[in-house]
Amino acid sequence: MTAHDQNCGSGLPDCRAVLYIAGDAPNSRIALQNIKMIQENISQWNLKVAIVDVVATPEVALEKGIYLTPALEIEAHGMESLVYGNLSDKEKILALFGEKHDDVQDAAVL
Numbered sequence: 001m002t003a004h005d006q007n008c009g010s011g012l013p014d015c016r017a018v019l020y021i022a023g024d025a026p027n028s029r030i031a032l033q034n035i036k037m038i039q040e041n042i043s044q045w046n047l048k049v050a051i052v053d054v055v056a057t058p059e060v061a062l063e064k065g066i067y068l069t070p071a072l073e074i075e076a077h078g079m080e081s082l083v084y085g086n087l088s089d090k091e092k093i094l095a096l097f098g099e100k101h102d103d104v105q106d107a108a109v110l
Contacts, residue, residue: 015047015048015076016047016075016076017073018064018072018073019035019051020052020070020071021051021053021054023053023056027070027086030070030086031070031087032051034086034090034093035072035087037090038087042094047097054066070087074096076097081096
C-alpha cells in the first residue's frame, strides 16, 4: 500500500494526519479501524489522513524518524503531535484535535 488520502467531513482545511502502519499486522489493522472511527467523531473537520505502509515504503517513515508502528502524526490548530500505538485511547486522540466526546464508541478492542 502506498500513501493515500481519505477525506472526512467538511470544514477546517488545516487538519491533517499521517497514519504509519506495518502491512496487515494486528495493531495496524486496529489502528486503521480506530482512525476511521475518529474521523466519524470529528466529521465537522476536513480531516485528511494519509496512510503509509512502512513495509511497502519504509523510506517515507525513515525520513520522518518513525521507527515504531502504528504511529499517528497529527497537524491540527498549528500544532504537531505524534502518537504511537493502535489508537485505542480514542478520547485522548480526539483531544489532540480539540474534541471532547464522552460518548465515544468503542470500535476496535483486543
